[in-house]
Amino acid sequence: MMQGRVHLYEGYTAHQCAFPVRVMHSWGIRTLLLTNAAGGINKKFLTGDLMLIADHINLLFQNPCVGRNDPERPRFFPMNDAYSPRLRKIVQEIDPEVRSGVYAAMLGPSYETPAEIRMLRLLGVDAVGMSTVNECIAARHLDMEVLGFSVITNATVDEDLSEEKVEHSEVVQVGKAAGPRLRSIMLRLIPQI
Structure with missing residues (x-):
């Protein structure tokens, strides 16, 4: 329904991103x-892979x-099932x-440094991006069922001396x-x- 979104790095607030x-x-x-488009943190992921979001780290x-x-909504709400297990199961049956x-x-808007990538791996992250989380949190506050996909648009670079650079045009193309x-x-x- 939407084509694109607004981001915090554009100067919008989290509330505006979720509006x-x-x-x-x-x-x-x-x-x-x-x-979303995301960088692959998991070394087993390849450029062009699709990843179902099982969970997120904000x-x-x-x-x-x-x-x-909103007085109609709980102030404190769970996020343990942020991304619908039911919908993820259906997708995995459609495309294993x-x-x-x-x-x-x-x-963002800068891509991650090698040290940040190593940190993300230590945290158990498989993919990194600059969006999606605010929308998911707002949707779960509204008791909406959420399914998230990341397109792995680039393999992240985690070697300090690597000559490899992330090119935004390649991310868009993938x-x-x-x-x-x-x-x-x-x-x-x-x-x-």
């Missing part, structure tokens, strides 16, 4: 499908539910080659190339939601 989710909920939407250190709370892993969101496979999965998933 479209709240609008969709007000329209009666109860299931949220999120996609390294944005912001939350869209900070501030005044889809990876699964933990996504971390960092502020993301576009993964589109048909992701679209095929979505078209088979949506009737089962």
